Amino acid sequence: MKHIAPDPPGIVRNDVAAIQELYAKHVVPSYARFDLALSHGAGSYVYDVSGKRYLDLGGGIAVCCLGHANPEITEALITQSRKLVHVSNLYYNEPQGRLAKAIVTALAPGKVFFCNSGAEADEGLYKLARKFGHDEGRFEIITAFNSFHGRTLAGISATGQEKVKKGFEPMVQGFRHVPFNDLDAVREAISPATIAVLIEGIQGEGGVTAATPEYLLGLRKLCDERKMLLLMDAVQCGHFRTGRFQSFQRILEGVAGGESFLPDGLSMAKSLGGGFPMSAFWVREKYQDLLGPGTHGTTFGGTPLACAVAAKVMDVIQRDKLADNARAVGEFIKSELQRLAGKFPNVITAVRGLGLLIGFEIASNIPAFAAGDRAASIQFVNRLHEAGALGIPAGNTVIRILPPLNLSRREAEEGIQIIASLVSKLAA
Ligand code: PLP
Numbered sequence: 368m369k370h371i372a373p374d375p376p377g378i379v380r381n382d383v384a385a386i387q388e389l390y391a392k393h394v395v396p397s398y399a400r401f402d403l404a405l406s407h408g409a410g411s412y413v414y415d416v417s418g419k420r421y422l423d424l425g426g427g428i429a430v431c432c433l434g435h436a437n438p439e440i441t442e443a444l445i446t447q448s449r450k451l452v453h454v455s456n457l458y459y460n461e462p463q464g465r466l467a468k469a470i471v472t473a474l475a476p477g478k479v480f481f482c483n484s485g486a487e488a489d490e491g492l493y494k495l496a497r498k499f500g501h502d503e504g505r506f507e508i509i510t511a512f513n514s515f516h517g518r519t520l521a522g523i524s525a526t527g528q529e530k531v532k533k534g535f536e537p538m539v540q541g542f543r544h545v546p547f548n549d550l551d552a553v554r555e556a557i558s559p560a561t562i563a564v565l566i567e568g569i570q571g572e573g574g575v576t577a578a579t580p581e582y583l584l585g586l587r588k589l590c591d592e593r594k595m596l597l598l599m600d601a602v603q604c605g606h607f608r609t610g611r612f613q614s615f616q617r618i619l620e621g622v623a624g625g626e627s628f629l630p631d632g633l634s635m636a637k638s639l640g641g642g643f644p645m646s647a648f649w650v651r652e653k654y655q656d657l658l659g660p661g662t663h664g665t666t667f668g669g670t671p672l673a674c675a676v677a678a679k680v681m682d683v684i685q686r687d688k689l690a691d692n693a694r695a696v697g698e699f700i701k702s703e704l705q706r707l708a709g710k711f712p713n714v715i716t717a718v719r720g721l722g723l724l725i726g727f728e729i730a731s732n733i734p735a736f737a738a739g740d741r742a743a744s745i746q747f748v749n750r751l752h753e754a755g756a757l758g759i760p761a762g763n764t765v766i767r768i769l770p771p772l773n774l775s776r777r778e779a780e781e782g783i784q785i786i787a788s789l790v791s792k793l794a795a
Contacts, residue, residue, distance in 0.1 A: 382416065382417075383402065383403075383404045383415075383416060383417075386404045386416070387402075387404070401748070401749065401752065403415055403752060404416045407435075407436070408423065408431075408434070408435025408436055409434075409435055409436050410434040410435060410436075410437075410771070410773075411423055411434050411435075411770060411771050411773075411774050411775070411778045412435070413435055413757065419755070420755065421752065421755055421756055421757050422755060422756045422757070422778060422781055422782050422785065423435070423756075423757045423770060423771070424751075424756050424757055424758050424768045424769070424770045424782050425757040425758055425759040425767070425768075425769055425770070426769045426770045426771050427642060428603075428637070428759055428769060429571070429603050429608060429637045429638060429724065429769040430637045430638060430640075430641070430642055431638075431641065431642050431771055432606060432607070432608070432638035432641050432680065432684065432689070432771055432772045432773075433641050433680060433683055433684075433689075433771060433772070433773060434771040434773055434774075435642075437641065437683075439679055439683055440641050440642070440643070440676060440679060440680065442679075443675050443676050443678075443679035444643070444672070444675075444676055446675070447462065447671055447672050447675035447676070448672055450671070451671045451672075452670060452671065452672045453667070453670045453671070453672065454670075454671065455666060456664060456665075456666075456668060456669065460669075460670075460671040460674070461671070462671045462672075462674035462675040462678060463481060463669040463670075463671065463674045465674070465678055466479075466481075466669075466674040466677050466678045466681070467479040467481075469678060469681050469682075470635075470647065470649060470681075471649070473612045473681070473685075474612060474613065474633070474649055475629050475651065475652070476651075476652040477649050477650050477651045477652045477654075477655050478649070478650055478652075478655035478656070479647050479648070479649050479650075480647060480648050480650070480658065480663065480668070480669075481645065481646070481647045481665075481668040481669030481673070481674065482645075482646045482647065482648070482665045482667075482668040482669075483644055483645060483646055483665060483667050483668060484517065484636060484644065484646050485516075485517050485600075485602035485603075485634065485636035485637060485646055486516065486517025486518055486519045486521075486522040487517075487519070487646055487665065488602065488634035488635060488636050488646040488647060488648045489516045489517055489521075489522060489525065489565075489600055489602070489634050489648075490517075490519060490521055490522070491634070491648040491658075491663060492563075492565065492598045492600075492632045492633075492634055492648055493508060493521055493525065494658065494662070494663055495596070495598075495632050495648070495650060495654065495657060495658060496508055496562045496563035496565075496596050496598065496632075497541075497562070498657050498658060498662065499562060499563075499596055499654065499657060500560075500562030500563075504560065505559070505560050505561060505562040506541045506560055506562055507541045507542070507543060507558060507560040507561045507562060508525065508541060508542055508543075508561075508562065508563045508564070508565055508598075509542075509543050509544075509545055509553055509556050509557070509561060509563070509564045509565070510525050510526070510527050510542055510543070510544055510545075510564075510565045510566070511527050511544060511545060511546070511547035511566050511567075511570070512527040512528075512544050512545065512546055512547060513527055513528060513547055513570055513573030513574065513576070514526055514527040514528070514544070514547070514565075514566065514567055514570060514573060514600070515528065515531075515567070515570070515571065515572035515573060515603075516565070516600055517602075518531065520535070520538075520539050521539045523535060523538070524538035524539040524540075524541075524542045525542050525565065527544035527547075527573075528572075528573070541560075543556050543558075543561075547566070547570060547573075547576060547578070547582075548576075548578060548579050548582045549582075550581070550582055550585040550586065550589065553586065553589060554589060557589075557593060557595075561593070561595060562595055562596065563590075563595050563596040563597070563598050563631075564586055564589075564590060564595060564596075564597055564598065565598040565599070565600060566578060566586070566598075566599060566600070567599070567600045567601070567602075567603070567604060567614075568583075568599055568601060568604045568605070568609075568613065568614030568615045568618060569603075569604040569609070569614050569618075569720070569721065569724055571602075571603035571604060571724065571761065571767070571769075572603070572761055572762075573761070573762070574719075574726055574728070574761045574762050574764075574765040575719045575720045575724060575725065575726025575761065575765060575767060576719060577614070577618055577719070577720070577721060578614075578615070578618060579618075580618055580619050580622040580625060583615055583618060583619060583625075583628060584619075584622070584624055584625070584628060587628055587629075587630075590631070596631040596632060596654070597630045597631050598630060598631060598632045598633070598634075599613075599615065599630040599632070599633045599634070600633075600634050601613055601614065601633050601634060601635050602634055602635060602636045602637055602646070603637055603724070603769075604724055605633070605635050605637075605638070606635060606637065606638035606639055606684075607638070607684050607689060607690040607693060607722075607772055608638065608693055608722050608723050608724050608769070608772065609693070609694075609697075609721040609722035609723075609724060610690050610691070610693050610694030610697065610721065610722040611690060612690070613633065614721065614724075615628060615630070617721050617722065618721070629651060630651070631650070631651045631653070631654055632648060632649065632650050632651065632654070633648065633649045634646065634647075634648045635647050635648070635649070638680070638772070639677050639680070640673060640676055640677050640680065641676065641677070641679075641680040643672075643673055643676040643677070644673075645668075645669075645673040645674075645676075645677055647669075684772060687773065689772040689773055690722075690772070692772060692773060692774070693722040693723040693772045694722050695776075696723065696774050696775070696776060696779045697720070697721070697722040697723040697724075697725060699776065699779055700723075700725055700768060700779050700782070700783060701718055701720060701725050703783045703787075704718040704725065704727050704783075704786070705718045707786070707787055707790050708727070711790050711791065711793075711794040713730055713733075713794055714729055714730060714733060714790045714793045714794045715727050715728070715729055715730075715790060716728045716729065716730055716764075720768075723768070723769060723770055723772060723774065724767070724768075724769055725767065725768040725769075726761060726765045726766065726767050726768075727765070727766055727768075728764050728765050729743055729744065729747055729764050729765075729766065730743070730764070731743050731763065731764050733746075733747075733793050735792075735793050736793075742760070742762075742763035742764070743763060743764050744760035744761065744762065744763055744764055744765060744766055745760055747760075747766055747789075747793075748760050748766060750789050750793075751766075751785065751786070751789065754785045754788065754789055755785060756782055756785045756786070768782070770782075
């Protein structure tokens with residue numbers, strides 16, 4: 368590949384304190400950030416401003432699916448940005464049509480709407496459901512406890528976690544939460560106003576919990592019987608991360624009746640743009656024209672630039688069989704973590720996940736963390752940083768591994784070594 372981007376700077380002479388001061392003065396303090404200021408990346412590694420290298424096992428929270436500074440993404444960005452960056456959705460642009468075709472081909476017949484973030488893609492699903500039920504006066508959507516659907520007002524209303532709602536009440540009406548993987552709970556929660564069920568195939572922020580095959584098949588049947596839409600939020604668990612394009616395809620592999628399973632709508636974001644911010648929702652063929660002209664829109668959705676990049680990301684994933692890589696490398700990481708859990712049960716208490724969406728649960732009473740005032744997951748990730756790796760906390764006790772889909776076996780071994788050495792120290 369020809370060299371198209373300058374080498375990243377070796378060491379950038381900004382110190383962390385100076386950057387933190389800029390944030391303290393000028394950035395809304397809505398995030399509790401780690402004490403790390405990152406400067407550049409290459410492949411599965413990122414570098415902080417002092418030049419320290421980290422193996423990125425978090426992938427920007429499941430976003431950087433081809434790693435950092437990927438030359439093919441850079442080339443796609445440069446080529447398209449020289450041609451056309453934005454025109455609005457008043458006009459047609461070829462990359463948007465081409466990307467929609469690629470998504471429909473990978474998933475199933477239907478149509479795609481492009482937008483900009485996971486929360487916005489989910490918002491489209493809520494509107495799809497409301498439009499579907501409008502004439503019958505049905506509008507209510509059932510979601511799961513421990514789910515996560517973004518930080519907009521409808522997003523926090525849909526999310527089944529109290530902590531995101533606190534301080535922002537009243538919520539948008541029309542969402543009810545039930546325990547995940549509990550079909551009877553959904554059945555009991557259905558009211559005359561219910562129009563849809565929305566779940567993640569694998570709950571990510573909630574701590575990496577996969578839907579069971581019985582739950583998925585049962586929800587499909589229930590939604591058909593009650594004339595409700597089955598909606599899936601694939602923002603985190605989708606885009607080949609589990610070893611298949613969508614997590615439900617992986618969960619239902621080899622399960623009788625699983626081959627014909629499809630949701631009615633599905634949201635995607637994160638890995639879709641490989642780091643370029645964009646999102647989409649897919650609507651099944653039967654309902655694909657529900658959102659007709661004038662019913663929905665967004666200025667930046669589906670720009671030629673975003674779509675050219677996302678189409679390249681999809682091409683590379685399919686060409687390089689990165690779903691298979693995610694499955695194989697993910698299996699290796701998971702089995703190594705399970706081995707560690709067996710050896711150090713007082714530190715790692717459970718390992719869950721599929722492909723390269725893995726979560727391991729740590730004990731809440733690790734003695735080395737007793738003096739710290741942060742959650743065990745945060746303290747664990749801080750130690751990972753010291754040891755040269757990034758990981759993503761979920762809740763108080765889960766660490767997520769969501770690396771690039773092209774993580775090599777050697778890089779996975781390096782990551783396991785870093786985690787193993789930390790776990791053995793914490794067990795001592
Ligand atoms: N849905 C799921 C399952 C997510 O994991 C997230 C973000 O983590 C979102 C929705 C919201 O996406 P965004 O932050 O891009 O709005």
